[in-house]
Amino acid sequence: MPIDPVSPLLRSVVGVRAMVPDDAFTANALGTRREGSGVVIRGDGLVLTIGYLITEAEEVWLTDQDGRVVPAHALAYDQETGFGLVQALAPLGLPAVALGDASKAKIGDPVVFADGTGRSVKAHIVTKQEFAGYWEYLLDEAIFIAPAHPSWGGAALIGQDGSLLGIGSLLLQMSRNGEVADINMVVPINLLTPILDDLLTRGQVAKPPRPWLGAFSAESNGAVVVMSVAEGGPAAKAGLRQGDIISDVRDGEVDGLADFYRKLWQNPAGSEIPLRVVRDGRETWLRVKSADRNSFLKKPHLQ
Template sequence: MQAQFFVQRGAALLTLCLVLLGSSLASAPAPAAGTANPLLSVVRVEARVPGDSRTASRLGTERAGAGVVIADDGLILTIGYLILEADEVSVTDRNGRRFPADIVAYDHATGFGLLRAYEGLSVPSVALGSSAAVESRQKALAASVGPVPALPVEVRSVHPFAGGWEYLIDGAIFTAPPIPEFGGAALFGEDGRLLGIGSLILQDADGSGQTGNMFVPIDLLKPILADLLAFGRSTEPARPWIGLYPTEVNGYLIVSGVSEGGPAETAGLRFGDLLVAVDGAPVTDMAAFFRLVWALGPAGTRIPLTVLREGKIHVVDVESRDRHSWLKLGRTY
């Protein structure tokens, strides 16, 4: 069904989206060779994840979204959670042709994932842009797969983003209106260059209550790309992972869950614990909590957490780990 949609209506919709963009990609300065129509670089990504994987319960075992070809050898950039712990991955181009793909890398700190498709994938690569130059009210184009393959959008804000899976990035790009198939979607600037990769749909993208998407800025990829290609991950010291899911509730940070077999569960942290301090430093919000934890040292560092539980203060020492050692990775490398 998806393939038939691409074949029958893809070309017309791509042309329409270019016209709707206003300062259209078609009239902008030409990007690198082979990317005159960057929408052709967007492919569908499908992954099968074994049921015993650590992330199966939260992310499912059948995952699908988009990816963007960023090199002529079939290298594809996507959002990492689509392919995390997968043992089978495939990509489909806009002509409905499907190709097997190998997982090249996964980086939790940024959220990026890399694939490489072989056996005849012939899709033009797109050039990387500069997300550092992105500003509020800037026009852009979000491109994905599905019934809405592309959508003119506006950048509503650019600021740090913290997610409850021990995730924090600077320069996240928030856009509206939302593109429905946001996972791995591409955000293109007016010159056709890639500015970011879609991660989330949010009920409030800019503080006004408008629904939109969050894109991971492409500049986060550039310093680690060589490592990802060579080693499958960044060679920077791994951050301490504690396997805890905090949620902000009325100005407080509450434990909403712990990873099975992870450091927090092993240390005895529970659902409903109120996080008070990290190594004696008061916790104010999720971003501050992560920064305090990571500032104590690399993976393996002991993390003293002060929590309020049933009206009593407890200090819990958590032996942090490298998250990669807990995940079941490497099945298609």
């Protein structure tokens, strides 16, 4: 019988549980008790997960598939990729899953999507394309798979050769031929390699942060519509409101959510960014004093 390189590695996917203070900036949006998965990527117990699980966490615990619980420390969260790193504070005794090359993965390729409870889904890559998230997040090429895993946050996407192709981020819906199906969005592992050393040594990437507005937006027929704003964030302070349509950044017309982010990120964090806004059919200009998103967040501390 042919050797199966995937099955022995599924035990290296662990449960991740994080406790976040009630007064954390992300507590209302993401909750104070967060649960998901992560995957061991180094023999000393370094675990890769999706960053929203551990943002502002004051306690992190890892659970293996035998139910053994190990304390851990939130090392880093990268806003641009969405990856988070956790270090186990006691031996896990689990093999590391090798980092693969997601750029070589093709549409139609079979994959395994596994969570930390031992549940896995045999899936296929249905598309690889740009993804713009409502929380000021953009991937030039995300991986989308189906059928969807019901416990996607931090789950490991493993290729047929047993290498790690990405980390689960979202459950979405895809419409094709008049039918709607659930799919998972996965952050490609190739985004980790260039930043891993910085995350391990500095807790963040060694480059200037992107400007952040604190606006949660959606795209509707090419228009960027504000759905809500973060309380106390730059957009809220500048008077941006739910229902506003952002039509221009400085003197550049906005063509969709991804274009809005790219125009926004041409400016340094902390700069004042003029936005042309359509509100109740009338145009107005708002000047938003942008910020470094990390300055609003509680920093990780060793348990």
